[in-house]
Amino acid sequence: MKTLLPTSTAGSLPKPSWLARPGKLWSPWLLQDEELTEGKQDALRLALADQQQAGIDIVSDGEQTRQHFVTTFIEHLDGVDFEKRETVRIRNRYDASVPTVIGAVSRPRPVFVEDAKFLRQQTTQPIKWALPGPMTMIDTLYDAHYKSREKLAGEFARILNEEARELEAAGVDIIQFDEPAFNVFFDDVNDWGVATLERAIEGLKCETAVHICYGYGIKANTDWKNTLGSEWRQYEESFPKLQKSSIDLISLECHNSHVPMELIELIRGKKVMVGAIDVASNTIETPEDVAETLRKALRFVDADKLYPCTNCGMAPLSRRVATGKLQALSAGAEIVRKELSAS
Numbered sequence: 364m365k366t367l368l369p370t371s372t373a374g375s376l377p378k379p380s381w382l383a384r385p386g387k388l389w390s391p392w393l394l395q396d397e398e399l400t401e402g403k404q405d406a407l408r409l410a411l412a413d414q415q416q417a418g419i420d421i422v423s424d425g426e427q428t429r430q431h432f433v434t435t436f437i438e439h440l441d442g443v444d445f446e447k448r449e450t451v452r453i454r455n456r457y458d459a460s461v462p463t464v465i466g467a468v469s470r471p472r473p474v475f476v477e478d479a480k481f482l483r484q485q486t487t488q489p490i491k492w493a494l495p496g497p498m499t500m501i502d503t504l505y506d507a508h509y510k511s512r513e514k515l516a517g518e519f520a521r522i523l524n525e526e527a528r529e530l531e532a533a534g535v536d537i538i539q540f541d542e543p544a545f546n547v548f549f550d551d552v553n554d555w556g557v558a559t560l561e562r563a564i565e566g567l568k569c570e571t572a573v574h575i576c577y578g579y580g581i582k583a584n585t586d587w588k589n590t591l592g593s594e595w596r597q598y599e600e601s602f603p604k605l606q607k608s609s610i611d612l613i614s615l616e617c618h619n620s621h622v623p624m625e626l627i628e629l630i631r632g633k634k635v636m637v638g639a640i641d642v643a644s645n646t647i648e649t650p651e652d653v654a655e656t657l658r659k660a661l662r663f664v665d666a667d668k669l670y671p672c673t674n675c676g677m678a679p680l681s682r683r684v685a686t687g688k689l690q691a692l693s694a695g696a697e698i699v700r701k702e703l704s705a706s
């Protein structure tokens with residue numbers, strides 16, 4: 364990236380109300396068949412236009428073609444039975460009825476590659492594509508086949524690597540793996556989580572990112588955050604291993620959260636996607652709010668490695684609020700760029 368402080372989002376943007384009901388996660392599609400295919404592409408174009416008009420530097424599909432950041436990927440795989448469901452605890456936080464792994468998992472065909480090609484056709488800007496991380500994938504399933512978290516995660520890493528190589532060939536510049544589970548299962552992260560993630564990026568020449576957050580602004584997450592105390596030090600557990608890994612960028616939550624900014628010091632040398640937009644609030648940040656968060660981060664990350672970003676995805680927000688937040692992110696980054704070039 365030649366641009367200083369290149370802006371991007373962590374992932375999802377709200378969908379238009381004619382495609383899926385707004386204000387909801389996992390919202391079912393309102394169109395079918397060919398209309399749905401066209402509708403998703405139209406929504407992708409709108410999400411892209413919103414990012415471009417706001418001046419976002421690294422753009423994405425806004426996850427318009429998927430219902431859920433983990434499940435939509437898994438739905439395309441063999442070995443998982445979505446009819447056979449068991450109740451499990453997701454990230455030690457809430458119970459959910461989840462599909463069952465009933466046999467060897469595999470990817471019979473590419474999942475997002477056509478969507479990524481479509482996005483690539485629409486813009487010459489750098490594009491980032493999000494995939495679920497292996498540890499977060501196993502956490503949304505009941506495993507009746509491998510009966511080993513590490514083994515199933517390893518199989519998913521192999522599948523993700525196949526998908527990632529094809530996304531790279533389709534012209535994706537940055538492939539991001541969403542691993543909110545890294546903020547919960549610290550022993551697993553250190554024992555095999557980071558190593559498994561590295562298997563997912565094996566052989567890639569494009570840049571790679573991992574996004575670790577405190578989740579969307581939904582009730583189960585907000586309740587969990589209320590139990591975490593005044594300082595959120597979860598990143599302290601995964602950062603030392605990630606600092607030594609071959610992942611290029613690390614995306615984290617910084618604005619309005621209780622994450623002590625100095626934890627960024629632990630990933631010195633990595634590019635840091637600093638979350639400067641709170642996705643759990645409808646209040647649109649001012650550009651100065653964003654600038655202030657970026658200035659604080661600059662004490663621990665070199666300017667050429669600072670990537671202003673959102674804390675997490677914005678799918679549950681209204682389009683008006685999400686667009687306002689994109690504009691604030693862009694304007695806030697511009698304030699700090701000017702300060703850096705003046706000093």
Ligand SMILES: [Zn+2]
Pocket residue numbers: 373543574575576577578579674675676
């Ligand atoms: Zn997130």
